[in-house]
Amino acid sequence: MSCRTVFHGDCWATAALLKLQFEIVSVQAGIESLEVPEGDSLESWLSILNEHPGIEFAEEDRLMHAFDWNAPDDPDLPLQWAMYQLGLFLGQDDDRAWHRSTGSHAITVCIIDSGIDYDHPDLASNMWINHHEIPDNGIDDDHNGFIDDYYGFNFLNDSGDCIDNYFHGTHLAGIVGAACNNSLGVCGVSPNVNLMACKFLDAEGNGFTSNALRCLDYSLLMGADMTLNSWGGVDADSLSLRLAIHSAEAAGQLYITAAGNDWGADIDEHPTYPAAYNNSNILTVIATAENGQLAAYSNYGQTNAHIAAPGSHILSTVLDKGYGYHDGTSQAAAYVAGAAALAMAAYEQAGVNVSFGAAAIKAAILSGAARTPALADTCTSGGILDVAKALSLIPEHVLVNEVAGCPHCSGQLASYPTSRLETGALAPTSNPSDAASDPAWPQIKLARP
Numbered sequence: 481m482s483c484r485t486v487f488h489g490d491c492w493a494t495a496a497l498l499k500l501q502f503e504i505v506s507v508q509a510g511i512e513s514l515e516v517p518e519g520d521s522l523e524s525w526l527s528i529l530n531e532h533p534g535i536e537f538a539e540e541d542r543l544m545h546a547f548d549w550n551a552p553d554d555p556d557l558p559l560q561w562a563m564y565q566l567g568l569f570l571g572q573d574d575d576r577a578w579h580r581s582t583g584s585h586a587i588t589v590c591i592i593d594s595g596i597d598y599d600h601p602d603l604a605s606n607m608w609i610n611h612h613e614i615p616d617n618g619i620d621d622d623h624n625g626f627i628d629d630y631y632g633f634n635f636l637n638d639s640g641d642c643i644d645n646y647f648h649g650t651h652l653a654g655i656v657g658a659a660c661n662n663s664l665g666v667c668g669v670s671p672n673v674n675l676m677a678c679k680f681l682d683a684e685g686n687g688f689t690s691n692a693l694r695c696l697d698y699s700l701l702m703g704a705d706m707t708l709n710s711w712g713g714v715d716a717d718s719l720s721l722r723l724a725i726h727s728a729e730a731a732g733q734l735y736i737t738a739a740g741n742d743w744g745a746d747i748d749e750h751p752t753y754p755a756a757y758n759n760s761n762i763l764t765v766i767a768t769a770e771n772g773q774l775a776a777y778s779n780y781g782q783t784n785a786h787i788a789a790p791g792s793h794i795l796s797t798v799l800d801k802g803y804g805y806h807d808g809t810s811q812a813a814a815y816v817a818g819a820a821a822l823a824m825a826a827y828e829q830a831g832v833n834v835s836f837g838a839a840a841i842k843a844a845i846l847s848g849a850a851r852t853p854a855l856a857d858t859c860t861s862g863g864i865l866d867v868a869k870a871l872s873l874i875p876e877h878v879l880v881n882e883v884a885g886c887p888h889c890s891g892q893l894a895s896y897p898t899s900r901l902e903t904g905a906l907a908p909t910s911n912p913s914d915a916a917s918d919p920a921w922p923q924i925k926l927a928r929p
């Protein structure tokens with residue numbers, strides 16, 4: 481290996497003495513260079529030259545790098561303001577989450593929502609696939625109790641076709657894991673991930689709690705590492721929902737949910753569910769605008785909400801292979817789901833199985849939150865999602881500590897007391913006073929006797 485040494489001073493005599501060939505680098509500054517003979521130590525030569533009375537100083541000819549930035553080539557990335565704010569790909573290595581991990585196809589995020597447009601070109605490569613199931617043949621090939629559940633399942637019509645006919649699930653899927661650097665559209669937070677679709681919301685964003693529970697059970701049965709639940713309601717406290725989330729908690733499956741868009745409601749005072757349940761595996765997310773302030777539509781809760789994430793003017797995938805902007809705590813929760821997927825991938829790449837270690841992932845996400853005065857009283861962490869910081873808190877070399885597997889990963893679905901559910905119509909809410917912002921967030925409303 482050849483190295484070069486730049487030195488300064490009256491050194492021609494020295495050169496002759498040392499039998500080295502010097503070259504002029506800068507006549508003005510009196511800098512010259514030499515090539516260290518092959519096989520010689522750079523350090524030894526630096527030491528010899530720096531001690532020589534005819535040489536003012538000698539130093540290594542350091543290699544420089546062009547300041548080019550290998551940005552992903554997705555043409556709409558510049559419109560994704562949140563991706564720039566989250567610490568994914570900007571700055572020095574330690575400031576970039578993607579330096580640590582760009583996700584893994586060993587990690588599965590089940591999006592319990594209106595389905596996913598699995599044919600969307602920015603989503604197709606990251607769709608979860610049940611490889612033991614043959615799609616569209618009318619047969620339950622893997623004998624898991626669900627016919628043709630190839631990308632997930634649709635509990636609205638008990639079919640394997642979980643295609644989105646609303647927009648909501650597809651938009652969230654793109655935030656979590658749209659393909660990146662594919663010269664197309666947008667990037668997801670976790671460019672490599674498995675997106676499992678479970679559909680319980682219909683074409684207007686309405687769905688019954690019982691079907692949401694069936695989705696949660698399905699996600700456990702099929703081994704999803706976490707679920708994203710961007711829906712709920714202020715009157716939706718339900719014993720069935722509590723029991724189902726408890727089963728996910730017992731399995732160590734992360735349950736990410738949105739605080740709701742009731743225009744600044746305190747969910748400690750006026751709880752919305754499932755956001756306000758206190759299970760240890762729940763991460764409840766509030767939304768911020770581009771300026772880092774709590775978004776006007778976002779609920780909050782010093783006890784019941786955990787962390788903020790971008791939720792306003794969010795560009796992501798929508799139906800018909802398109803892209804569109806939507807606002808809401810739903811979107812904020814999807815950013816946290818993407819971050820959790822990256823964190824799980826980072827653990828996995830360190831040799832630690834945390835696929836059912838909700839506590840470790842939740843701790844990393846919350847400990848990494850960037851605290852700001854504006855968010856101090858809005859959630860337990862008092863801060864906004866910082867993906868790079870969260871990943872930096874995962875030790876480089878962690879002891880292999882196998883987390884207990886999912887007790888629900890085989891066998892039949894557990895039965896829930898769905899007969900106790902009395903569900904009514906669900907409707908997205910929006911504030912007519914702010915037509916520019918339409919936080920579509922499906923609400924569960926239970927019709928009580």
Ligand SMILES: [Ca+2]
Nearest residue numbers: 620622624626
């Ligand atoms: Ca099946």
Ligand SMILES: [Ca+2]
Nearest residue numbers: 614619621628
């Ligand atoms: Ca089949």
Ligand SMILES: [Ca+2]
Nearest residue numbers: 554659664666
């Ligand atoms: Ca893309």
